[in-house]
Amino acid sequence: MAKWMIANKKADFDGIAKEFGITNITARLIANRLIDSRENENQKCNTQTVDEYLHGDVSMLHDPAGMADMEKGARVMLERIKAGDKIRVIGDYDVDGICSSYILVSGLSLMGATVDCVLPDRIKDGYGLSIKLVDDALADGIDTIITCDNGIAAYDQAQHAKDNGMTIVVTDHHEVPKDGDKEILPPADAVIDPKRQDGTYHFKEICGAVVAYKFLQVMAGLLDDKKDEFKAFFDEKIIFAGIATVCDVMELRDENRIIVKESLKRIPYTSNKGLKALINVNGLNAHEMSSFHYGFVIGPCLNATGRLDLATRALSLFTCEDEAEAAKIAGDLKAMNDDRKDLTKKGVDEAIEMVEEQSQKGNLPKVIVLYLPKVHESIAGIIAGKVKEKYYRPTIILTRALDGGAKGSGRSIESYDMFEHLSACKELFTKFGGHKMAAGLSLPEENIEILRKRLNDECELKPEDFQEIVHLDMVMPLKYATMDLVREFKYLEPFGTGNSKPSFAQRDVYLLSGRILGKNRNCGKYKVSDGTGKILDMMYFGDMDKWHGFLTEKYGQDGLDELYAGTAENMKVNIAYYPDINSYQGRDSIQIIMNDFV
Template identity: 75%
Template sequence: MAKWMIANKKADFDGIAAKYGISNITARLIANRLINSRETEKEDCTLEKVDEYLNGSVSMLHDPFKMADMEKGARVMLSKIADGVKIRVIGDYDVDGICSSYILVDGLRLFGGDVDCVLPDRIKDGYGLSIKLVDAAIEDGIDTIITCDNGIAAFEQIKHAKEKGMTVVVTDHHEVPFEVAKGDEACADSSDIETSEKKEILPPADAVIDPKRAEGEYTFKEICGAVVAYKFLQVMAQIKASETEDAEFNELIGRFFTEKIIFAGIATVCDVMELKDENRIIVKESLKRIRFTENKGLKALIDVNSIDASAMTGYHYGFIIGPCLNATGRLDLATRALSLFFAEDEAEAATIAGDLKSLNDSRKDMTKEGVDAAIEIVDKEAKTGELPKVIVLYLPYVHESIAGIIAGKIKEKYYRPTIVLTKAADGGAKGSGRSIESYDMFQHLSACKELFTKFGGHKMAAGLSLPEENIEALRSRLNNECELTDNDYERIVHLDMVMPLKYASMSLVKEFNKLEPFGAGNIKPMFAQKDVKLLSGRILGKNKNCGKYRVSDDSNNYFDMMYFGDMDKWHEFLRDRYGQSAVDDLYDGRAYNMKVSIAYYPDINSYQGRESVQIVMSDFT
């Protein structure tokens, strides 16, 4: 079972509530999201910070000139455009790569650039810039490559491009590769990394723009590749505006940034960036403006998924729009999604959008099969002993494009750092990893990088390729060097406060909309309530993967409650506490004296024009 942690942060809740016309409960929720520690409560939750949280606007975004090499790279690109050379954008095959490529290509063309774009084939090319893509650019007469959402780890590839006389500008947001030294000797033991000096390994490009570089004064490092691309074009625009006055261009560029922040917001959510600081502002602006988008492809994708553009949330970005875009890079080519955004004909846009939705439906079925196979392996291993500290699975016949999704689901189920590997089309093994909060996956993979032909990522996720014969060595190294304890494997559920169900009124739940957009770093309000009585239940869903229950509290208030989590674990919990016959009675509508303590958030259910409050259980004890 998970460990529940109730936030105990302190602020002037009454003062915040009075100033902004909100309830004391909502004021507490805002404080919980702003305060980083007990020691910094006063600084983190000033009225100024609360105002920025509630009313932040694009005027509050950070100065892009403070990012290392930003102005240098912008001037290089403006010079190349002036020279009329051929420029190629090389992005990535995920949502961030697709959106950042679209932003860059459309923006550079607006500046007059002779620009095309190549997104790597996930199967044939792998992640990011490759020697093959560099050589193809040379054959096509390309003078300048600009990367987006990749490039920071492409040292050899960029070195090759430079040796061939090319200009290269890197725009990326991933972790900067590093060497670790302790004294004069290399440090191979990952346990010594924190106490050792890290030396960044930057690719030999003409400009390397990445907010995670140690150099530079950019204050918020957790932006996605599309935001880096967006800010790169902002710097180009400011430089051009300072050198020439062109009213017509300035009007076009203003409309450009108004439209493209929509795509920067989509990428921010789908790349799971924390919705704090300027990320929150960007996503909020994106959701506000998407109903007015002029992009025919995006409109078609919204329509084919039957979404109301005027009521979109971060959920729609992360679980509907994003997966449709991602599906092209997984099962087809990401250029299909890019072509959707460039579509000028509504009929063409509708066709592509339909294809993307169909691909995503296929991806869902493949994912379920892969997850089932992975669970079978892990459970079989667990029966012979304890779960490994780090789960490393080799599923050779799973489509390599869904390895990361499977790894994420296995990580969630067992709460272990998880790496899923598949047989690569070009030989060897290839896969993705997903981590837990207490395990820095990038750091630990860096400590055994000699096993890989290629790898990259960050603390919570990574991608890697390696010879099949190195898989067992990887599994052994990661587990033998892992210092996680039992406490690290205890899932922690962070709750805002204890709140009786009776306080979950329609007006309060609607007030929570002021806290949107929800997502990583700004989760939905989460509460605790003990002794919730289960009265009846139904199992729902095509795969019987959710439940709906009628419940009541100790004041005999009645509610509908939904659960979308692990139904097997839920039923096992009920059986252990009350027995199988009681569980049968629950689903027969004859439950008696079944009580559970729940972690929940209140939601609004709309059905045939009528609204009602429903409880969504996220955990139980």
């Protein structure tokens, strides 16, 4: 069972509630999201910061000039446009790379550039700028390369471009490589990255699309014409910056939250035919979209092209001007994502079967390393994430690589620094990289078992480290979950990493009856009570086997059967939940969503 941690942050909740006309509960939720340590409670949560949280808009976005080389890079690009250079944007194959490439190509075209774009093939080219992509550009008569969402680590590739007389501008948002404390920047004409030490940019955790967006803002500010066109351009393209921010799992705080909020506000009015087609083919209402739809509907459709095809297919969706063609591309993307989901489910099922076999032998490893040779290498990371979630153990999924050997991805837990432990056996790999919570690696097949044994023999994780921690906002009895309160939570949106959906705890919730729902019988709906006579609907979308196992252990199989027969008596659980509004046939009602139980 997970360990629950309930926030205990201090602020003038009554004063905040009175000042902004909200409930004390919502004031507490805002404080929980603004305060990150006891030492800075007053600085992080005061009238000004709460006002910015509730009412932040584009006027509060930070000045791009704080990024090192920002104006220098903008002037370089304007000079190259004026000189008539052929310019190539080189992006990445994920959502951030696709959106940042689209923003840059559209903006440079508006400024009169002769520009095209290349997105690398995930399998053939790998991530980011490569020598091959530089050579391809030279062969195509390209004079200038500008990267987006990559390039900060492309030292040799940038040098190769410079040695061949090219202009190169890097725009990226990833960590800058270092030798000790010294940053190693690629030898480009300009290197724009908010994480550079010599910059003064206020907020460093922005995605590549936001860097590209702000780069174009600086370029536009150096021009005297097209003011109205530029305003319309930036009003539209912030939609794509918001999509990329969510899909690249940037924390929704500071200006990221403003960008996503503005994106969601404007997406119903987008003029982009491809984006409208993608919304329609997925059956979404643009006026009711949330960051959830960005992260779990729109994003996966765009990502599927980079996984199972070429990411240029998604880019062509955004640049398409014909509605019929846009609808066809959007349909193809959705079909591709459906295929990806099917492949992922098969891979996850195979992985879980392997882990269960090990577990039944009393040998559930501390670090799970699985070789699934037939799984498409592009979904190894997704499968690793699913297995990690189920067993809450560091997980590495390896597949057979197209060019021989094995290739895969790892996902970790809070108490295990995956990059550090992989670094300790780096001689086993032909290539690896990553950070504390995730990694990518390639190695000869004969080294897989050696890796599995080394990681487990050297693992110092204790039983308590395998206990997942669930962070909750407060204890709140179900009787406080009202329609007005849930509607007030709209002030806290958009939700996501760094700005989580409100989550509450309640002890001794009575289970009265239940039904299993879904095509795959993978969710449950229940009638519950808090013991005061108030009865609510409760939904659970988590691991049904784990839920049923918990109930059976506590109340026996007869108790579980009685729950689904509607005759349960005195079945009580402690739940972690959030309240929601269920809209059905024009009627709204309160329901609660259970996300954990003890």
